[in-house]
Amino acid sequence: MKFHDPREIAFLNATVVTAGYIILFFFSAGILDPPLFAGFAMYGILLMTGGLLFAGTFFFFRYTVDKFIYSRIRLIYKSIYNVKAQKTDRQRFSSDRNILDRVEKEVAGWGEEKQKEIERLKQLEEYRKDFIGNLSHELKTPLFNVQGYVSTLLDGGLDDPKINKEYLRRTEVSVERLIKIVEDLGEITQLETGQMNLNKLRFDISALSREVVEMLEMKSKEHDIQVVINQPDKALWVYADREKIRQVLTNIIDNSFRYGLEKEGRTKISFFDMDENILVEITDNGVGIDQDDLPRVFERFYRTSRGREISNKGKGLGLAIVKHLIEAHNQTINVRSTVGVGTTFGFTLRKA
Ligand SMILES: Nc1ncnc2c1ncn2[C@@H]1O[C@H](COP(=O)(O)OP(=O)(O)OP(=O)(O)O)[C@@H](O)[C@H]1O
Ligand SMILES: [Mg+2]
Structure with missing residues (x-):
C-alpha cells in the first residue's frame, strides 16, 4: 500500500481503531447480563463514542505522522539544499497532498542536477589541464x-x-x-569574464570590409592572394562594435592568407540578407580543415596539423577571440570546410 499523504495514514488508523472499538462494544454488550444499554440508547452511545474516538484517533495520527514526516523532510532539505528549514516550510509541507511524491521527485531532480554539475566540472577540469599544458608549450x-x-x-x-x-x-x-600571446590571452580572459564593454553603433559592414582588405593589402600580396568583395559598393548597415568587428574580419581574413593556396589563392567576402541579420561569409580556396578538427578550431591554442606544417607563426588564439567577440554580440559564427577545396567562416550581425 502506498500512502501519499499523512491524512490517508491517519484515516486508515482511525478506521481500524474505531472498528476494533465497535467490535469490543458489541462483544461487551453481548456478554453483560443484564446489558448496560439497549435499543436506541445503545446505538446512540455507540455512534457518539465511536465518532469521538474516530475523530480523536484521526487527529492524533495526523499530528504525529505529520510531525514525523516533517522532521525527516527537514533533515533531507537541510542536507541537500544546505538551508535552515523555516517554520513556514512546515505549513507548506503539511498542506501539500502528495508530499512524499513531491519530495521524492525533488530529491531525484536534485541528484540529476548534481550529476550534470559534476560532469560539467570534470569537463572544465580537463579543459583547464589542456589549457595549462598548451599555454606552457606555447610559451616555452x-x-x-x-x-x-x-x-x-x-x-x-x-x-x-x-x-x-x-x-x-x-x-x-x-x-x-x-x-x-599574453595580450591575446588577456583579451580572451576579459571576454570570458564579461569585462569587455561593447561600443555598439550603426555602421556599414561593407565599407569596414573594404578598410580591412586595404589594411591587409601588403600581406595579401606577400601571400599572392586575390581578395574579392561581393557587392563592394552597396552599403549594408549593421549595429555592432565597429572596432571589434574589424578585429573579427582581420583575424579570419589573415587566416585565409596564412592557410591559403600558395599560387592563385583567392579570398572572397560575401554578404547575405537574413531578415533581422546580415550574414558575412569569408571563403578561401586554401588547404581546408579536416572534419574532425572543425569543431575545435575555436578552442584556445588549437591548431590543426596541416596548419602547423604551413606556418609556425600561429598561436591558435585568433579564432578563440573571434568566437568570443561574436558571442559577446549575441550572434553566431560557424565554419565549413573541405580539405583541398577551401574553408568558409560565416558570422551574423544585427541589421541596423
Ligand atoms: N582559413 C583556414 N584554412 C585552413 N585552416 C585554418 C583556417 N583558419 C584557421 N585554420 C586552422 O585553425 C587553427 C586556429 O586558427 P587561429 O586563427 O585561432 O590560430 P592561428 O592562426 O594558428 O594563430 P593566431 O592566434 O596568430 O591567429 C589554425 O592554426 C589552423 O590550423
Ligand atoms: Mg589566426
Whole structure:
C-alpha cells in the first residue's frame, strides 16, 4: 500500500481503531447480563463514542505522522539544499497532498542536477589541464629561443659582427611573440569574464570590409592572394562594435592568407540578407580543415596539423577571440570546410 499523504495514514488508523472499538462494544454488550444499554440508547452511545474516538484517533495520527514526516523532510532539505528549514516550510509541507511524491521527485531532480554539475566540472577540469599544458608549450618555444640567443651572445657572440645583430633581432621577434600571446590571452580572459564593454553603433559592414582588405593589402600580396568583395559598393548597415568587428574580419581574413593556396589563392567576402541579420561569409580556396578538427578550431591554442606544417607563426588564439567577440554580440559564427577545396567562416550581425 502506498500512502501519499499523512491524512490517508491517519484515516486508515482511525478506521481500524474505531472498528476494533465497535467490535469490543458489541462483544461487551453481548456478554453483560443484564446489558448496560439497549435499543436506541445503545446505538446512540455507540455512534457518539465511536465518532469521538474516530475523530480523536484521526487527529492524533495526523499530528504525529505529520510531525514525523516533517522532521525527516527537514533533515533531507537541510542536507541537500544546505538551508535552515523555516517554520513556514512546515505549513507548506503539511498542506501539500502528495508530499512524499513531491519530495521524492525533488530529491531525484536534485541528484540529476548534481550529476550534470559534476560532469560539467570534470569537463572544465580537463579543459583547464589542456589549457595549462598548451599555454606552457606555447610559451616555452619563444622563451627557449630567447634563452638560446642571449646565451650565445653572452658566450662571445656579442663581439661577432656576423651574428650579434641577427641574434638580437631574433630575440626581439621571440619577445614580441610572447607579448602577443599574453595580450591575446588577456583579451580572451576579459571576454570570458564579461569585462569587455561593447561600443555598439550603426555602421556599414561593407565599407569596414573594404578598410580591412586595404589594411591587409601588403600581406595579401606577400601571400599572392586575390581578395574579392561581393557587392563592394552597396552599403549594408549593421549595429555592432565597429572596432571589434574589424578585429573579427582581420583575424579570419589573415587566416585565409596564412592557410591559403600558395599560387592563385583567392579570398572572397560575401554578404547575405537574413531578415533581422546580415550574414558575412569569408571563403578561401586554401588547404581546408579536416572534419574532425572543425569543431575545435575555436578552442584556445588549437591548431590543426596541416596548419602547423604551413606556418609556425600561429598561436591558435585568433579564432578563440573571434568566437568570443561574436558571442559577446549575441550572434553566431560557424565554419565549413573541405580539405583541398577551401574553408568558409560565416558570422551574423544585427541589421541596423
Ligand atoms: N582559413 C583556414 N584554412 C585552413 N585552416 C585554418 C583556417 N583558419 C584557421 N585554420 C586552422 O585553425 C587553427 C586556429 O586558427 P587561429 O586563427 O585561432 O590560430 P592561428 O592562426 O594558428 O594563430 P593566431 O592566434 O596568430 O591567429 C589554425 O592554426 C589552423 O590550423
Ligand atoms: Mg589566426
